[in-house]
Amino acid sequence: MRALHLTGAEVLREGRLAPGGIAVAGGRLIDTPPADARRVDLTGYRVLPGIVDAHGDGFERHLAPRRGALADLGAGLAAAEAELAANGITTAVLAQFWSWEGGMRSPDFARRVLAALDAFDAGGTDLRAQLRLETHMLDDYAAVEEAVAAHGVGYLVFNDHLPHARLAEGRKPPRLTGQALKSGRSPEAHLALMQRLSARGPEVPAALDALAARLGARGVTLGSHDDRTAGDRAAWRARGVTVAEFPETRAAAEAAAAAGDPVVMGAPNVVRGGSHDGKVAAEALVAEGLVTALASDYHFPALRQAALRLAPRIGLARAWAAISERPASMLGLDDRGRLAPGLRADFVVTDAAGRIGATFAAGIPRYMAGPVAARFLA
Template sequence: MTLCLTLTNATVLFPDGTRPGDLSFANGLIVDGGAGRSVDLRGFRVLPGIVDCHGDGFERHLAPRRGAMKDLSAGLAATEAELAANGITTAVLAQFWSWEGGMRGPDFATRFLEALAGYDGLGTDLRTQLRFETHMLDDYAKVEDIVVRYGIPYVVFNDHLPHDALIKGKRPPRLTGQALKGGRSPEAHLALMQALHDAAKDVPQALAGLAARLRARGVVLGSHDDRDADQRANWRNIGVSVSEFPETLAAAQAAANAGDPVILGAPNVVRGGSHSGNVSAADLLAQGIGDALASDYHYPAPRLAALSLGNWDLVSSGPARVLGLTDRGVLVPGKRADLVVLDDAGRVGATIAGGRVTYLAGEVATRFLS
């Protein structure tokens, strides 16, 4: 059930800036004038709900141990609760379709998609990003069918094969652990990686065809961990426009110069740099590079990063534009009633998604319920 309310006396982030004001919503949308009863939010801030365009933090809820979760809907409920507690109203759940197996493998991906399709949650808009490993040539038709069957709006291309080690005939690092996660012996896992690596020459043509077909269906396409300007140019040439977590300044600059949307990791901002030694997201943003911040692996990070930077657009209107979601990201009449209420310390008091309360706590809860 959606609410009909007017939030009064708050400090509201409107498109033209932050100022004291009232905000009304009814039937899931922001509306002009008053609506329903009033809730006095004096001393609190009202901002657009967070649009998280890439997050895999749900993995710990859906598969905390190998084979532990039989009913994935319970994990989705736990995921939604965590999202709402961090002000996220639209969440893109980044699910692998990978040779790595386990919860990154095709079988788990299909279970996840089926569970999400049947999930009836609190109101958070839960969407899927399929992260496809490009060297899985035998799976191209399956992936295309999956995208159509489940209406997946966003596909990102990955290549996690340890090519350097495979070229040199060396045993890749962490082979045994990865093999066990995939349910294979180390020998079988290595043989699979080697076979996929050896088929590399056939990947570009197959990838270009798949990208063209998905793009014709309106699917947003992205590349993950661009290493340099040439790699970004290669992706752009086949219509893969979004550059997700570029690893270097050169790759990020090339994307920005060409007008390609750049998604950066919010945890990178919060911790003061990349945990893997890649380019600093904060440094890129200081140079004017970056259209959106994503949670990556930590759902509190978008809120914390946006507040530290003083730029809420990076987690609201920015990612909405990247995803082509024109109905959200700003607090104006006619848009979805997606909003978050914060106190002076940046803590979440309420999250409202599509006019439905998904999180309510503390003093804000008292005011809503009194």
């Protein structure tokens, strides 16, 4: 693409919003625009770093618009990328289950998603996979390692969604029939599977120790999901599982932050003003400096919305860093998340109210609309 010189805007860099401009060439931000650069006047607008989403499963509805109606996965990823771009997200970690729950969360579907991602050209937007492994699927550990190696998966999170207490009491879990239908099993077969997996609990800690060590040796970033206590976090940290993803309590979040572990919280939690199911509220944790990064979780627009909600309280620079610079750093992506010469030209153009007019990923326009588009087309 022809080099760009964007002038007249307020630009968020080095921790402050100030009048200035940016220059883009070869997919990177540069110091000085070449003489033939296309000049675009963005007076009245803001240029902010592209959003980095450290965990999102909102793409599932694009891959399967209805239960059982699985679209072509490439077409589904294209639709997901379009929504990501419209919401200013230039790097997205797609959180794919590897779970006993079956259906779109099954190991077979995870393999399909990974293969589709390998084959998909996102046109500049960086789509990456995170595997969410259910800890009690011990017989799948080897297959997970094979998938990680074959597809270059750089981020894996450990989950345990088995209803152990109800199973131990001999009671049926809630929503059993619905879960069974999604998995393609009868309720009886689905319950029996959960019971078998739960019964293997005593084997899990040692197996996790070994698996985490092997994955860590590969350089895979490891996280735990829904830590409830400081003890939970300490146990995961001892395995080299450093990221605390969506801790459920203040105690778990404080323990992670005190040890220097990255803490990821859901942006929808901030937008809603609290957790939808009674867990710790994210907004206060962000304000207190306990949160490294916000993630879209199940709703891509929530990242931008959360930053705008937080800005009056903690400042736009700090709020935006929670959805750009800090998640990028956590993921080891030091070439993005900020606006500085030499970095990827990942940025969004917004009006003063935060509405997105354009999204560029690696210098390529991925979304453009309204008056901002008119400036570029003039």
